Amino acid sequence: MVPATITLTVQLPTTPTRAFRALTRATQLRRWFGDMLDYDRSLLVFGAGRQLTFISDGTVGQGQVTVFRPPSVLEYSWNNETLRFDLDAEGEETSLTFTNTIHGAGAQTIAEAAYPDWRDALERLRALFTTPPTTDPGGAE
Numbered sequence: 001m002v003p004a005t006i007t008l009t010v011q012l013p014t015t016p017t018r019a020f021r022a023l024t025r026a027t028q029l030r031r032w033f034g035d036m037l038d039y040d041r042s043l044l045v046f047g048a049g050r051q052l053t054f055i056s057d058g059t060v061g062q063g064q065v066t067v068f069r070p071p072s073v074l075e076y077s078w079n080n081e082t083l084r085f086d087l088d089a090e091g092e093e094t095s096l097t098f099t100n101t102i103h104g105a106g107a108q109t110i111a112e113a114a115y116p117d118w119r120d121a122l123e124r125l126r127a128l129f130t131t132p133p134t135t136d137p138g139g140a141e
Contacts, residue, residue, distance in 0.1 A: 004111035020071035
């Protein structure tokens with residue numbers, strides 16, 4: 001089976017350090033990643049080699065952090081998918097390139113259905129840094 005890949009790039013008006021924190025803290029993930037996960041029950045402690053547990057609508061997914069290089073690269077598996085976030089400083093902004101690789105039967109169909117959801121999620125992530133928050137989404141430097 002040939003994997004299917006979604007690649008999206010977004011400019012974030014923040015530093016790579018703050019952006020990386022928004023990718024790896026459950027309190028921040030819940031604000032942009034979407035409501036598909038039960039963040040209180042999922043095990044989302046990111047670090048090199050860490051096991052991850054994704055709980056959604058009573059189903060349990062498993063994953064593992066495969067690359068953890070703050071603040072530039074985060075990659076982890078989630079069942080039959082690999083999610084990768086590459087962050088590069090560009091002046092006072094961060095260029096984030098997101099790659100979602102889907103393996104297995106129906107990969108292309110899954111990718112086509114997931115594309116608008118990922119596009120919307122990354123727009124919510126960008127909005128974390130453009131909308132005046134009640135608390136700093138990336139934490140202190």
